[in-house]
Amino acid sequence: ILDRMATKGLIHKNKAARHKSRFSAAIKAL
Numbered sequence: 001i002l003d004r005m006a007t008k009g010l011i012h013k014n015k016a017a018r019h020k021s022r023f024s025a026a027i028k029a030l
Helices: 002-008 013-029
Strands: none
16 A cells, blocks of 8 residues: 555655555564
8 A cells, every 4th residue: 555655656655665664563563
């Protein structure tokens, strides 16, 4: 989802990568 938003230019790719890494870290915490 974040990658799709980044490709649309809604959010910056760096911000998308940071959110994605934080999101995956939250999933690993589960």
